[in-house]
Amino acid sequence: MTIDERPSNYQNKLLCYVLKGLKPYRRASLFMGMFAALPVALALPVDALQVKVTPSKPDLGDTLSVIINLENAGNGSNPTVTNGEKTYPAFEIAPNQYRAFVPTTPLERAGNRTLRVSGDGQEESLSVQVSDRTFPVQRINLPSGKAGVDATEYELKRVAAFKALITPEKYWNGAFVKPNGGRVSTIYGVRRYYNGKFAKDYYHRGVDYAGAEGSPVVAPAAGRVALVGRVSQGFRIHGNVVGIDHGQGVTSIFMHLSRINVKEGDMVQAGQVIGAVGSTGAATGPHLHWGLYVNGQSVDPTPWRTPGVE
Ligand SMILES: [Zn+2]
Numbered sequence: 001m002t003i004d005e006r007p008s009n010y011q012n013k014l015l016c017y018v019l020k021g022l023k024p025y026r027r028a029s030l031f032m033g034m035f036a037a038l039p040v041a042l043a044l045p046v047d048a049l050q051v052k053v054t055p056s057k058p059d060l061g062d063t064l065s066v067i068i069n070l071e072n073a074g075n076g077s078n079p080t081v082t083n084g085e086k087t088y089p090a091f092e093i094a095p096n097q098y099r100a101f102v103p104t105t106p107l108e109r110a111g112n113r114t115l116r117v118s119g120d121g122q123e124e125s126l127s128v129q130v131s132d133r134t135f136p137v138q139r140i141n142l143p144s145g146k147a148g149v150d151a152t153e154y155e156l157k158r159v160a161a162f163k164a165l166i167t168p169e170k171y172w173n174g175a176f177v178k179p180n181g182g183r184v185s186t187i188y189g190v191r192r193y194y195n196g197k198f199a200k201d202y203y204h205r206g207v208d209y210a211g212a213e214g215s216p217v218v219a220p221a222a223g224r225v226a227l228v229g230r231v232s233q234g235f236r237i238h239g240n241v242v243g244i245d246h247g248q249g250v251t252s253i254f255m256h257l258s259r260i261n262v263k264e265g266d267m268v269q270a271g272q273v274i275g276a277v278g279s280t281g282a283a284t285g286p287h288l289h290w291g292l293y294v295n296g297q298s299v300d301p302t303p304w305r306t307p308g309v310e
Contacts, residue, residue, distance in 0.1 A: 049079075049124045051117050059133040060110055061189050061300035064102040065309060066090070070120045079119025088295050090119070091168055091248045093310075101249055103297035106135050106189045106203040135189040135203065142195060149282050152234040162227040162243040163251055163293045171247040172221035175308025176301065177270050179220045179254065180277060180288045182211030188300040205298035206253070206291030211277040213286040217254055219268040220290070220305070221246050227253070228264050231280050239281025242274050249296075255289040256280050 050069040058064055066081045068090055079090040081100040090100035102115065110132035117124045142148065186208040192199045211217075227243030229235040240257040258278025268274060279286045292301035303309070 049117060049119055049122050051115075051124055051126055053115070053126070053128050055303070057131065058104065058128065059131045060104050060106050060108060061133060061135075062104055062130070062303060063294050063299045063309065064104065064115075064128060064130075066100045066102060066115060066117065067093075068098045068100070068117055068119055070096050070098065072120055079117060082116040082118070083113055086295075089166060089249070091170065093170070099248075101294045103294040103299045104130050105297050105299065106133075106191065107201065133189070135191050136187065137191050137193065139193045139196075149236055151237040154234040155229060155236060155238055158227060158229055158235075159238065159241075159243075159253070162245075162253070163296050165226055165245050165251055166249045166295065167224075167245055167247045169247045171223040171245070171267075172250065173270070174310065175306065176220040176304045177218065178209070178305070179252075179290050180209040180211040180215060180217050182209040182215065182277070182288070184208065185210040185287060188298075188302065203298075206255075206289050207301055209277070209288040209290065211286070211288055213277055213279065214258055215277045216273045217242075217257060217275045217277060217288055219244055219270055219272050219274050220252060220301075221270045223247065223252070223268060225262045225264055225266040225268060225274070226251070228260055228262065230260070235281060237282045239283060240275070240278065241281070244268060244274070249294055251293045252301075253289075253291040253293070255291070256283040256287060258286070 052067045054065045055062060068079045079098050081088045081090060081102060083102050088100045088102055090098035093099045110130055113128050113130060115126055115128060184207055186204055188204060188207050190204040192202050223244040223246040225242060226245040227241065229238060229241045231239055235241055238255045240260055242254045242257065242260055242262060244252045246252065254275065256278055257275040257280060259276040262268060262274045277286050277288045290301060291298055292304060
């Protein structure tokens with residue numbers, strides 16, 4: 001068992017990791033104490049991978065940023081981060097520095113995750129403690145026999161393809177802005193009971209803004225418009241919808257729009273109007289649903305607004 005696999009709280013974990021990175025130097029000073037006359041330039045081993053995870057105390061719904069520093073970058077493929085069955089790509093964000101995003105969701109269990117980081121022919125494991133979070137609960141009663149509207153195969157296929165996008169370019173820059181001026185009416189992660197039965201696969205996959213019908217919807221961050229869908233094409237649940245690819249596995253979806261101002265392939269800037277609030281698709285009244293996806297999973301957009309993710 002390496003020091004990194006030892007279950008401990010996350011602060012200790014990070015400390016251990018830093019210590020681990022320093023170990024060769026501590027060894028060096030001991031060595032030099034014993035053989036002070038030897039030249040300092042002895043080829044001492046240095047860990048090739050240095051890994052840091054933020055935020056330092058994540059909760060379910062947070063996006064884990066895994067930052068990897070390589071000693072010898074440029075000899076082949078980018079590092080990867082594996083969490084359980086899933087492997088996430090890392091992209092270069094500075095010279096010799098890479099980052100992978102690991103999403104967490106309300107459907108997961110709180111507790112320890114072991115992240116395996118591979119890069120530069122080396123592998124490191126580190127454990128991250130993800131804390132539980134209490135999500136609000138809604139109780140919905142549907143009259144018997146009224147199952148609601150089903151999505152069409154076409155919209156499911158288009159939306160799934162959009163959420164699977166992993167583009168190496170990074171289009172966003174700094175903290176995301178509010179996509180609409182309305183108040184937040186439903187936060188991320190709300191769980192539901194339908195007719196008294198807990199919907200174990202359901203959670204509110206985004207944030208709702210109670211903007212007035214026709215009020216502007218703006219891009220919260222720069223990106224490429226990678227999805228435009230309309231009710232007339234069969235977007236029965238999403239309604240008129242826009243999807244923005246922010247790059248590096250980060251995508252935003254905007255649902256129930258009354259108007260769409262962009263087309264697929266457009267590059268948009270943060271704050272640029274992309275459409276207007278409406279109640280198209282499966283919506284009981286006008287509101288904007290903004291879903292933020294990281295490597296295909298719906299995460300809480302809130303930390304992407306404050307403090308933001310560089
Ligand atoms: Zn919503």
